Amino acid sequence: xxxxxxxxxxxxxxxxxxxxxxxxxxxxxxxxxxxxxxxxxxxxxxxxxxxxxxxxxxxxxxxxxxxxxxxxxxxxxxxxxxxxxxxxxxxxxxxxxxxxxxxxxxxxxxxxxxxxxxxxxxxxxxxxxxxxxxxxxxxxxxxxxxxxxxxxxxxxxxxxxxxxxxxxxxxxxxxxxxxxxxxxxxxxxxxxxxxxxxxxxxxxxxxxxxxxxxxxxxxxxxxxxxxxxxxxxxxxxxxxxxxxxxxxxxxxxxxxxxxxxxxxxxxxxxxxxxxxxxxxxxxxxxxxxxxxxxxxxxxxxxxxxxxxxxxxxxxxxxxxxxxxxxxxxxxxxxxxxxxxxxxx
Amino acid sequence: xxxxxxxxxxxxxxxxxxxxxxxxxxxxxxxxxxxxxxxxxxxxxxxxxxxxxxxxxxxxxxxxxxxxxxxxxxxxxxxxxxxxxxxxxxxxxxxxxxxxxxxxxxxxxxxxxxxxxxxxxxxxxxxxxxxxxxxxxxxxxxxxxxxxxxxxxxxxxxxxxxxxxxxxxxxxxxxxxxxxxxxxxxxxxxxxxxxxxxxxxxxxxxxxxxxxxxxxxxxxxxxxxxxxxxxxxxxxxxxxxxxxx
Numbered sequence: 001x002x003x004x005x006x007x008x009x010x011x012x013x014x015x016x017x018x019x020x021x022x023x024x025x026x027x028x029x030x031x032x033x034x035x036x037x038x039x040x041x042x043x044x045x046x047x048x049x050x051x052x053x054x055x056x057x058x059x060x061x062x063x064x065x066x067x068x069x070x071x072x073x074x075x076x077x078x079x080x081x082x083x084x085x086x087x088x089x090x091x092x093x094x095x096x097x098x099x100x101x102x103x104x105x106x107x108x109x110x111x112x113x114x115x116x117x118x119x120x121x122x123x124x125x126x127x128x129x130x131x132x133x134x135x136x137x138x139x140x141x142x143x144x145x146x147x148x149x150x151x152x153x154x155x156x157x158x159x160x161x162x163x164x165x166x167x168x169x170x171x172x173x174x175x176x177x178x179x180x181x182x183x184x185x186x187x188x189x190x191x192x193x194x195x196x197x198x199x200x201x202x203x204x205x206x207x208x209x210x211x212x213x214x215x216x217x218x219x220x221x222x223x224x225x226x227x228x229x230x231x232x233x234x235x236x237x238x239x240x241x242x243x244x245x246x247x248x249x250x251x252x253x254x255x256x257x258x259x260x261x262x263x264x265x266x267x268x269x270x271x272x273x274x275x276x277x278x279x280x281x282x283x284x285x286x287x288x289x290x291x292x293x294x295x296x297x298x299x300x301x302x303x304x305x306x307x308x309x310x311x312x313x314x315x316x317x318x319x320x321x322x323x324x325x326x327x328x329x330x331x332x333x334x335x336x337x338x339x340x341x342x343x344x
Numbered sequence: 345x346x347x348x349x350x351x352x353x354x355x356x357x358x359x360x361x362x363x364x365x366x367x368x369x370x371x372x373x374x375x376x377x378x379x380x381x382x383x384x385x386x387x388x389x390x391x392x393x394x395x396x397x398x399x400x401x402x403x404x405x406x407x408x409x410x411x412x413x414x415x416x417x418x419x420x421x422x423x424x425x426x427x428x429x430x431x432x433x434x435x436x437x438x439x440x441x442x443x444x445x446x447x448x449x450x451x452x453x454x455x456x457x458x459x460x461x462x463x464x465x466x467x468x469x470x471x472x473x474x475x476x477x478x479x480x481x482x483x484x485x486x487x488x489x490x491x492x493x494x495x496x497x498x499x500x501x502x503x504x505x506x507x508x509x510x511x512x513x514x515x516x517x518x519x520x521x522x523x524x525x526x527x528x529x530x531x532x533x534x535x536x537x538x539x540x541x542x543x544x545x546x547x548x549x550x551x552x553x554x555x556x557x558x559x560x561x562x563x564x565x566x567x568x569x570x571x572x573x574x575x576x577x578x579x580x581x582x583x584x585x586x587x588x589x
Contacts, residue, residue, distance in 0.1 A: 032357070032424050036384075269508055269541060273360075292363075292382035306360040307383045308425065 033343050034310070036294065039257070039278045039287035041325060041340035043310070047089040048336035055083065055091055060328035060337055062105035062250070063318035066131055067114045071318065071326055073337060074105035074118065082116075082133065087320065089339065095133035099123070104170070104206075104250075105316075108161035119156040119169070126156050126169055139169070142179045145190045158250055160207045160218065162233060168218060172205040178220060180235060191235030192220070199237035201229065203268075206250020206260075209233075212281060219251040219258070224268060228260075241283045245303035246291075248277065254319035256281050261314035261327060262291065265305050272312040276327055277304065289325075289340065311338075359420040361431035362388045362404075367543050368434035369410055370465060376407035377433050379418045386422035396430055413437040436545060438465065439500070439587030443491035447477060447484065447583075454478025454582070461584065462486065467502060468584035470541065476504065478511075479581045483563040486586055490555050497552035500587035501560060506541045507572065511580045514562035519548050522557045535569055543584075560586065 031042040048055075058077035066072050070084040070092065081096025096102070101122025109115055115136070118127045128137040141154035148154050157172030165183030178201075180189040192201040203223035210219045210230070217238065218231045226246050230238040245266040252259045258279040265273045275291030285294040285301055290310035295302045312332035317325055325340040362381040369375050379388050389401035390408065394415040401419075408416055410433075417430040445462045449455075456475050457464065468475035490496055505513050517530045527550045550558075564581050568574045 030424070292380075293384065295382060302382075305363050307381060307386070307420070309358045309360055 034289045034308070034340065035278070035287040037286045040343040041289065042343060044339045044341065047326075047339035048085065048091070049089045050091050050336070052334060055080070055094075057083070057334055057336060059330040060315065060335070061103050061330060062316040063326055063328055063337065064105055064107050064116075065318060065320050066107065067110050069321065071320065071337075072105075072116075073328060074102050076100060076102045081118075087322075087324070099127075104156060104158035106159050106161065108165070117159040117161065117167070119159060121155045121157065121173055124151040124154045124156070124174075126159060137185060139181070139185065142177075142187055142190065144187060145177075145179065147175060147177060147190060147193070157204070158206045160209050162209050162216065163211075166233070168207055168209075170204045170207040170220065172201075172203055172221070172223075176201040176204050178204065178207065178218075178231075178235065189235050191231070198229070198240060199231075206248075208251045208253055210251075210253055212253065212256060219253075221248055221250060221260075223247050223249070223263070226266075228258075241279070242300070243277065243285065243304065244301060245305055246275075246277055249315050252317050252319060255323065257286075257319075258283070259317040259319055259325070261317050262304070263313050263315060263330065265291070266303060272309070273306045274311045274314040274329075275304070275306050275308075276311070276314055276317055276325070289327075356424065356426050358426040359383075359386065359422060359428040361428040362418045362420050364418070364431055364433055366433060366467075366469070368436055368467060368545065370438045370467070371410050371413050371435050372438060373465075375410040377410055377416050377435075378407040379404050379431070381420045383420070383422060386420050386425075388418050388420055390416060390418040392416050410435045434545065436467075436500070436587070437589060439463070439585075439589060440490065440494055440496065442588060443489040445486060445488050445586055447486040448479070450477035450479050450484070451580075456584075462586045464585075466585075468504065468543065468582075470506070472506075472509065472511075472582070475584045476582045477584070479564075479583075480578060481564070481581075482566075482578070483514075483561055484581060484583075486560045486562075486583070488558045488560065488586060488588060490558065490588055492554045492556055495552045495554055496550065496558070496588045498547060498549050498589040499558065499560065500545050500547045500585075500589070501562065501583060502543065502545050502585040502587070503562075504543055504582040504584070505539060506582075507535070507538055508541070509580070510568060510572075510574055510577070511582050512565055512568070513544060513546075514581055515565045516563045517546055517548065518561045518563075519550055520559040520561070521555065524559070527551065534565065538571065545587075558588070 057075045062074045073083045078097045080094040081099040081102045084093040099120050101120040103121045104119030106117045116129045126139040141148050141151045155173035158170040160168045167181040169179045171177050176194045178192040182188045205223045206221040210217045219228050228241040246262040247264045248260040276289040278287040280286045290308045313330045314327050315330040326337045328337040362379040388404035389397040391397050397419045416433045420428040513532045519527045528548045568579050
């Protein structure tokens, strides 16, 4: 969509947005503080300055911050799959009508070299786009690995791009493999898959590169089993970070901390039970937003659960360049993302 | 001055209910009910008379003894938030001892300890391979030999609803006397919509008598409902305990 047309269309949104701003009465009431220790926040549920009639969303799956500082949302609403907001919540641009299963959203590069990576669970494909929405490359199901009989078996949920340009694709709703491509886009390795051993995965929903370790490693979600699993960049299993009761979505690392939306708790069978979890460099949970405060016994965390009905099904956390958090949700009444501001 | 403004303030968030590891347990035997809610500034308030807890209800500090059959309810409270809905734990009166219970043979993978599982005083949870007898058929029958020791006026059958695993409550439960005459029929509502996982104690009142033999028959819904992913297929019936009082 052309940027100018998008702004014209949001003219009506601005008027509606003014009426939606918090009033004097709301400012009188002290805002509750969410989270614990050094990661505490106040909440703004009305951050997005728009109305659904003008700016529709469906499941708000994932977000990133682009090189220009915009907060960018990926939704499977094909009226506008990708929506750019400024930090005040004003929509400033949007594009995308061809991603009905838009799910994973990550980026690589900066400035003119910046690209987005989108996984589509309905098209069974991975896409590399420019920030303006031009598709410059797409990957179909990895037939050459011999692990997939057809496209339907490949349901990619996430990508992660390493410093050398290698790409890792998590098939989190399909056969649970991690497919490793080199920077030219050719398959180098495949690992993970279903099974009971530590190196196996069940709902490998998210993946990220962890540059806090030397050398860098991969952190991969095993959502059914409420944990993250660390692998080397070559696909060798290293360790499990157990988070009892927390069905985590993708790991997001910023400033030494690991953030994750917890979709449901204690298992994937319980509706409207999500919260957000934050771990420090030692993989210890130090803050839970909307859930049980962290407590450790004999070095193990006590099970986590929702304590405040703040979220239904949080699906991703974005941490911006000022350490604000944005949390978007799946299957939550088409809710817009919430913004959390750090309390110093 | 601030009170009218407080009334206009943005909606408060509601708390989630306190946690407890069990949904129901037998009274006595030293059984206790623990609750937990890890949130600074929050308290748990509870009742043991089945009523909804409120701001005047006692504050929970230590696990509550399961003494009186009925319901223990607990809610979380915290300034600045709306109280949670209740978390409920059912306290069940232990049944009278019986001579024996003989059930139809259940599916091999859900056999627990066989007939004795139905009167061992242990209630099943959400782990299907513990304490439950599972039947993938249209009905099952359980025969109880009370031993004519005491008058029996009520029966209970503890069952499971876990629709995601194709486990539904029975459509009907019928109790027959020694002569095969039906004493009472209990009907459950047809599952028009999905319902949450739950362990349920179905109870039936029968004429008070020292019975020599009682037969209990549970009939499944004809097939999984239209809204279910397995619609048209046969579902499962799961039972973990049969009680007489």
